[in-house]
Amino acid sequence: MWLLKNPFSKNKNAEDPSSAPKKTTKAKPYEHYRSIAEFPDEIVYKKRKPKVMAIIDEDSCTGCQVCVPFCPVDCIESVPHEKYNIVIPPVQVRYNECIGCSICARVCTKLTWDAIRMVPLEEFEEGFPEVEITNTFTPEVQEAAD
Numbered sequence: 715m716w717l718l719k720n721p722f723s724k725n726k727n728a729e730d731p732s733s734a735p736k737k738t739t740k741a742k743p744y745e746h747y748r749s750i751a752e753f754p755d756e757i758v759y760k761k762r763k764p765k766v767m768a769i770i771d772e773d774s775c776t777g778c779q780v781c782v783p784f785c786p787v788d789c790i791e792s793v794p795h796e797k798y799n800i801v802i803p804p805v806q807v808r809y810n811e812c813i814g815c816s817i818c819a820r821v822c823t824k825l826t827w828d829a830i831r832m833v834p835l836e837e838f839e840e841g842f843p844e845v846e847i848t849n850t851f852t853p854e855v856q857e858a859a860d
């Protein structure tokens with residue numbers, strides 16, 4: 715096939731595309747776990763209302779509890795056994811303690827299932843009018859029983 719030769723080409727063999735120097739690009743390795751936080755060093759508590767709220771789909775949750783130690787405010791717990799009467803119940807969020815960090819949702823999606831949705835707080839409050847979300851949350855200090 716006849717090809718026009720580019721007079722400005724630095725490649726002396728421009729008429730033969732296969733002889734052009736090949737560009738080498740290094741593919742970055744895909745880091746599957748990049749968006750997953752480390753375990754929290756210490757438990758913190760809510761200082762302001764969150765913008766989003768974690769809602770666990772109890773029908774999808776396997777109850778594996780992988781998300782539990784990642785929560786920086788430690789507000790994920792098992793649903794009481796009586797609710798479903800199954801060996802491994804799903805988990806639930808104590809909503810008023812959630813700070814909306816989304817860590818649990820990323821952990822669940824990346825490491826296990828995909829059972830957590832982050833929803834805007836206004837949407838949450840419309841759907842769960844019986845749940846009061848306060849501006850702050852600090853647990854009451856439990857006095858040791860004598």
Ligand code: SF4
Nearest residue numbers: 775776778779781822
């Ligand atoms: S990681 Fe996902 S599936 Fe496992 S307990 Fe948490 S919400 Fe449920």
Ligand code: SF4
Nearest residue numbers: 785812813815816818
């Ligand atoms: S969004 Fe953050 S604070 Fe709320 S339950 Fe998930 S990990 Fe805990």
